[in-house]
Amino acid sequence: MSSENSYEKKHEEIDAEVEPILHHTVPFHKKAAAKILVIWAIFTVIGVLAGLYLPGHLFPAFFGYEMHDVWLTFVVFTVAAAPVAALVYAVAFYSLIAWREKGFGKSDTPPPDAESMHGNTLVSAIWIGASTVLVLFLLVWGMAELSAETAPQKNAIVVDVTGQQWQWTFSYPGTGITTHQLVVPEGRQVDFHITSMDVTHGFWPVQLGVQIDANPNVTTYISATPNKLGTFAVRCSQICGLYHAYMQTSGLVVSNQQFASWLSSQGASQSAVQGYALGGK
């Protein structure tokens, strides 16, 4: 074999290798797609099971209807997101294992790409259809939950909540009562009117399942309906300064009767919220 022939042969080999890369003629990896589908199904089942069972173990105790709604929304959204996340993880997992560089340093040429997905009507239709259905479902679910939670109730009570570095104060309008421990009646909607005396705080009665910012010079509103007697935690959910982590107190859910007698036993010793900032205000 002459050196010229050998040169041409080498060129043909290179062309054969490069051609598929340049013109995307490698067929869609049907076997790979089938394997990814199996991995996707397994990951989906794991995600759905995790979505169904984990929140029940990770969530704090339920002290209000809103907490139940939060839990249910968490479960529904996790289950709805599981197939989507599973697809991403399945492709990534399969790619990392099956299409990894085998034999490092043996070749400078990367493996050829699969056929381009551009213009694939079926894939586009599934993609757009599934996204639209998912987004619409989550939107309708979210709006229905929100309107159910914000619907006004007849026998609701109002509690004014004031945050400051680093303490919560609760006032009961019309009674003159100001306290650092939140007391609320069972089975009645509590409308919290929240503000701050200094920086942005976050009013978070944990087990009631609601949370909202407490901003200076602004009143924010949130409602919860306690449905279990006992003590729950009240925390600050915004980093608000040096002692943010200690800006916590407790809330107490009592019966309607106990609530009425608590109100009358408190008197109206303090009619205004006092500033407790270092050095006084």
Ligand SMILES: [Cu+2]
């Ligand atoms: Cu705070």
